[in-house]
Amino acid sequence: MVVVADKLAEFLEVNGPVIRVALTRVQGSSPRNEGTEMFVTERGLFGTIGGGQLEYLAIEQAREMLRSGVLNKEMDVPLGPEIGQCCGGRVELSLIRMRGSGKRDSIARMAAQEKTLPHVYVMGAGHVGRALANQFQHLPVHCILVDTRADEIALNSADVETRVSAIPEIDIMSAPAGSAFVVLTHDHGLDFLLTQCALERGDATYVGMIGSATKRVKFRNWMRDQSEAPSIEHLNCPIGASGSRDKRPSIIAAFAVAEVMAELTSETAATAPEGAIEAPEVGNHHDREGRLA
Structure with a gap:
């Protein structure tokens, strides 16, 4: 940012x-x-x-x-x-x-x-992940773009923190309380694993996963097979779905960013000093x- x-x-x-x-x-x-x-x-x-x-x-x-x-x-x-x-x-x-x-x-x-800005973890540096980073860089958040693939991270041009992470679950587990997580990797299995990890924290302000209504159902069924799996009631999947059916990365990112910022500012918007x-x-x-x- x-x-x-x-x-x-x-x-x-x-x-x-x-x-x-x-x-x-x-x-x-x-x-x-x-x-x-x-x-x-x-x-x-x-x-x-x-x-x-x-x-x-x-x-x-x-x-x-x-x-x-x-x-x-x-x-x-x-x-x-x-x-x-x-x-x-x-x-x-x-x-x-x-x-x-x-x-x-x-x-x-x-x-x-x-130093007190909320952290937003974009888990995946593909087209939509980079589009998210492009928008988050202008907002009052600390955005971290994470991917297992160095070549995808290298394509990022946004002024955000970037991490090439062999085990991205660790980045989620070590994030500050109240962080937001947007999961959109190149692999559905990894998406499920990272989303589960974010939900299990219990203190995330926002958890979202790219996909479709069908993917949400598959994730719900997959979670049922896990022992002591957390609730997916507050999972946003698909991300940015409430605003548009447009599939262009920049449009998906715009509506997803709006979702994240609405959650991050919902408790403090009316009373917190804004400074600059x-x-x-x-x-x-x-x-x-x-x-x-």
């Missing part, structure tokens, strides 16, 4: 004076959660607090601070008709001109958050599209 802390460090190093914009309080509906931050320079921008008029106003205030020399400012913004948004909530923002220590603190905080742990939006303000909440 994109190492966001490194990208932020580069942004802060190559740009001039920077204003840090942070959501310090959120009441009601808001495009982003409390703790979300964005960094503004005279012409550059890193991160987002949700787009739309809220972000536009914050950027304008930040750049006015850079021009006037003001060091800090507070904003209290109702997200309603007054600014052309319809969220209905209210947010408070803190805008601070950053010093060296503040920059180091932001980079360190982001690096610490990155995601593929960053970096650029000039006038190049960006407003997003109304």
